[in-house]
Amino acid sequence: MHVEDLRWFVVLADTEHLTDAAAVLGTSQPTLSRSLRRVEAAFGARLFEREHRGLQLNPAGRLVLEAARASIAAVDTAKSQIDAQQDPESGTVRLAFLHSVATGLVPDLLKSFRTTSPRIRFALREEPSHDIVRDLESGEAELGITGSRPAPDTFGWHLLERQRLCLYVPPDHPLAGRKRVRLAEAAAEPFIGLRPGFGFRRVSDELCQAAGFTPAIAFESTDLSTIDRLVGAGLGVAVLPAGAVRGSDSGATPVPLAGVRARRDIGLTWRLGRELSPAASRFRDFVAQQQ
Numbered sequence: 001m002h003v004e005d006l007r008w009f010v011v012l013a014d015t016e017h018l019t020d021a022a023a024v025l026g027t028s029q030p031t032l033s034r035s036l037r038r039v040e041a042a043f044g045a046r047l048f049e050r051e052h053r054g055l056q057l058n059p060a061g062r063l064v065l066e067a068a069r070a071s072i073a074a075v076d077t078a079k080s081q082i083d084a085q086q087d088p089e090s091g092t093v094r095l096a097f098l099h100s101v102a103t104g105l106v107p108d109l110l111k112s113f114r115t116t117s118p119r120i121r122f123a124l125r126e127e128p129s130h131d132i133v134r135d136l137e138s139g140e141a142e143l144g145i146t147g148s149r150p151a152p153d154t155f156g157w158h159l160l161e162r163q164r165l166c167l168y169v170p171p172d173h174p175l176a177g178r179k180r181v182r183l184a185e186a187a188a189e190p191f192i193g194l195r196p197g198f199g200f201r202r203v204s205d206e207l208c209q210a211a212g213f214t215p216a217i218a219f220e221s222t223d224l225s226t227i228d229r230l231v232g233a234g235l236g237v238a239v240l241p242a243g244a245v246r247g248s249d250s251g252a253t254p255v256p257l258a259g260v261r262a263r264r265d266i267g268l269t270w271r272l273g274r275e276l277s278p279a280a281s282r283f284r285d286f287v288a289q290q291q
Helices: 003-015 018-025 029-043 059-086 105-116 129-138 199-210 224-232 278-290
Strands: 048-051 054-057 092-097 121-126 143-146 155-169 190-194 216-221 238-241 253-256 263-271
Touching: 003 018, 003 029, 003 054, 003 059, 018 029, 018 054, 029 059, 054 059, 059 092, 059 129, 059 278, 092 129, 092 278, 105 155, 105 278, 121 129, 129 143, 129 263, 143 278, 155 224, 155 278, 190 199, 190 224, 190 238, 199 238, 216 224, 224 238, 263 278
Parallel strands: 092 121, 092 143, 190 216
Antiparallel strands: 048 054, 143 263, 155 238, 155 253, 155 263
C-alpha cells in the first residue's frame, strides 16, 4: 500500500461512489478497486458496506479515514518543508476556501501574490466552512479563507473584507430599482439558494428567520453562477454577497439588504500552535500587508 492508495481511499470515502470517485481521480473503476483492496488488505478489514446507491464507510472504514487524512497531511507537510529547504523561493501553499469567494477574492489574491512569488504553487480546496476547519485541524490545509471566524483560542484570523449582502432579483422585478430592501419584503418570493451544508446557506437561512419567515426554496445549487443565472431568468430571488459572481450577463440585479446584520466578514485563518511552511507563511504575510 502506498500513500497514493490512501489519497484515493479518501476521495472514495468522500464521494461514496466508485464511479464518481474514479471520474474525480481520472482513473478506471478496476484500478480504483485494486487500490481499495490494497488498503483493506493492509488493515485486514473490509472498510465499506455496499448500499443500493453506492458505498458507505463502516466503523473500521471511519477509523482508517481519520488515520488516512492525518497520514496524508503529515506526508504533504514533510514534502513542502523539504521543497522549501531545497529552494526557499518555491514550495506549495495548501489553501482551503469558500465556494462564495471562488470567483472574486481568491483569484485576485493569488494573482497579486504570484507577481511577487511566481514559483510558489497552490494546492487548492473549495469547500464549506466546517470542512475548512476540519482540514485546518487535520493539517490537510495550512490556511483557510472562511466567512465565520473559528474559535479564537485555536485559530488565528486576519480580516480580508467585509461583504455587503444583497437580495438578487430578476431585472424586471418591482424591487430591482430600490437602493435598499428589507428582506421581509421578499417573504412571498421563491428563493434559489445553495444546498444545505454550505456556510452561506446557513447565513441566508438565519437572515430570513430574523426577518420573520422561512424561505420557500424553489431550487438548490452548489454553484453561485447557476444561482445568479436562474435569478436572471426569473425563477426566483436569492441572497448573495455583492459581487459574488464576476462578469455575469444574467441580468440578475443586486439590491443591498437593510440592517446591520446584512454583512459578512471574510478572513484568512490558520491553526495556532502549528508552524506554517515557508510558502504558507510568506502568503499569509503578503495578504496581511495588502490590507
